[in-house]
Amino acid sequence: xxxxxxxxxxxxxxxxxxxxxxxxxxxxxxxxxxxxxxxxxxxxxxxxxxxxxxxxxxxxxxxxxxxxxxxxxxxxxxxxxxxxxxxxxxxxxxxxxxxxxxxxxxxxxxxxxxxxxxxxxxxxxxxxxxxxxxxxxxxxxxxxxxxxxxxxxxxxxxxxxxxxxxxxxxxxxxxxxxxxxxxxxxxxxxxxxxxxxxxxxxxxxxxxxxxxxxxxxxxxxxxxxxxxxxxxxxxxxxxxxxxxxxxxxxxxxxxxxxxxxxxxxxxxxxxxxxxxxxxxxxxxxxxxxxxxxxxxxxxxxxxxxxxxxxxxxxxxxxxxxxxxxx
Numbered sequence: 001x002x003x004x005x006x007x008x009x010x011x012x013x014x015x016x017x018x019x020x021x022x023x024x025x026x027x028x029x030x031x032x033x034x035x036x037x038x039x040x041x042x043x044x045x046x047x048x049x050x051x052x053x054x055x056x057x058x059x060x061x062x063x064x065x066x067x068x069x070x071x072x073x074x075x076x077x078x079x080x081x082x083x084x085x086x087x088x089x090x091x092x093x094x095x096x097x098x099x100x101x102x103x104x105x106x107x108x109x110x111x112x113x114x115x116x117x118x119x120x121x122x123x124x125x126x127x128x129x130x131x132x133x134x135x136x137x138x139x140x141x142x143x144x145x146x147x148x149x150x151x152x153x154x155x156x157x158x159x160x161x162x163x164x165x166x167x168x169x170x171x172x173x174x175x176x177x178x179x180x181x182x183x184x185x186x187x188x189x190x191x192x193x194x195x196x197x198x199x200x201x202x203x204x205x206x207x208x209x210x211x212x213x214x215x216x217x218x219x220x221x222x223x224x225x226x227x228x229x230x231x232x233x234x235x236x237x238x239x240x241x242x243x244x245x246x247x248x249x250x251x252x253x254x255x256x257x258x259x260x261x262x263x264x265x266x267x268x269x270x271x272x273x274x275x276x277x278x279x280x281x282x283x284x285x286x287x288x289x290x291x292x293x294x295x296x297x298x299x300x301x302x303x304x305x306x307x308x309x310x311x312x313x314x315x316x317x318x319x320x321x322x323x324x325x326x
Contacts, residue, residue: 028266031091035066038257040096041080043073047211047291051255052096055125055275058284062274076104076165076325078111085118087260091267095119095258099167102310106318107165107325116311119258121303122268123275126293127254129229130171131213132242133222134205135198143226143245146205150181159183160194160203165323168194168207170314171228171251173321175207178246198222209253210235210292228252233292254296254310256303268300 040052049071056067072080077100087093101115132143140146150157161169164187176182186203188194191212198206199221206213207228214235216222226242227233228251242249257275259268276297278284285295298306317323 032065039080041077058278085113089260089263097258098255106315122257123272124256124296124298124303127252128293129227130207132225157183158203160206162191171207
């Protein structure tokens with residue numbers, strides 16, 4: 001009886017160890033069984049939001065479920081990121097993560113969540129350069145001329161941006177660092193008013209997202225001096241990359257998908273496969289290209305390494321420029 005009891009105990013112990021893993025795999029195999037909420041930490045109608053909606057629509061057939069866009073803007077994308085960081089790790093609440101998340105790790109010192117620890121990388125989506133646009137009245141037609149003008153006229157170039165610590169701001173500060181110049185930063189509540197004042201000559205330069213600047217550059221109302229990617233953009237082939245003059249300069253905005261930490265790896269793998277399959281479709285690639293975006297597909301591990309590199313890069317720039325959140 002003693003031996004039989006011990007044998008039965010061992011069987012029960014083995015079953016107890018097996019069933020959590022078995023139920024987890026079964027859960028991941030069935031996932032998703034209901035709509036998924038994609039938290040977009042910016043207001044509707046901007047480029048970031050449009051990218052989210054285009055990609056979500058393309059991914060739905062691959063997951064056989066609806067993806068509901070949930071705009072939760074505020075605090076420089078920290079509001080929406082925090083919501084996902086605290087959500088249940090079941091794959092039904094996802095985050096449209098982006099370059100602000102990597103910047104905010106250093107910019108904000110008292111967040112109640114940790115972007116690199118509380119958000120698990122799922123899939124990268126796209127990356128897009130910024131366009132350095134100036135008012136045509138500025139006597140500089142090339143990046144070298146702009147650098148020369150800035151050195152000869154200290155304090156006369158105002159850099160407009162969508163806010164302290166925005167992607168356009170840190171890209172400009174990286175340019176300051178590498179070019180050995182000092183532009184005066186003028187923060188706005190969003191990129192649109194910065195562009196408005198650039199057109200009016202109130203500021204002299206903006207490191208702008210393509211969606212805000214391309215039409216003005218093509219119309220000649222703003223002058224495009226350079227793009228911040230390592231190579232030229234297909235939609236603006238005559239505008240050189242800054243890296244052609246400042247070796248190693250690169251600053252891109254990017255977007256990808258994150259999930260709450262501790263989301264099962266099987267669910268993350270299924271999501272990664274679905275997003276990568278959608279990004280392989282020519283129609284989605286063409287739509288994203290309209291915004292100057294280049295597709296960026298990866299494994300979750302590769303995306304995680306990319307995010308870590310972005311956090312380190314912008315942390316150095318923020319500390320160099322002593323940028324503080326508004």
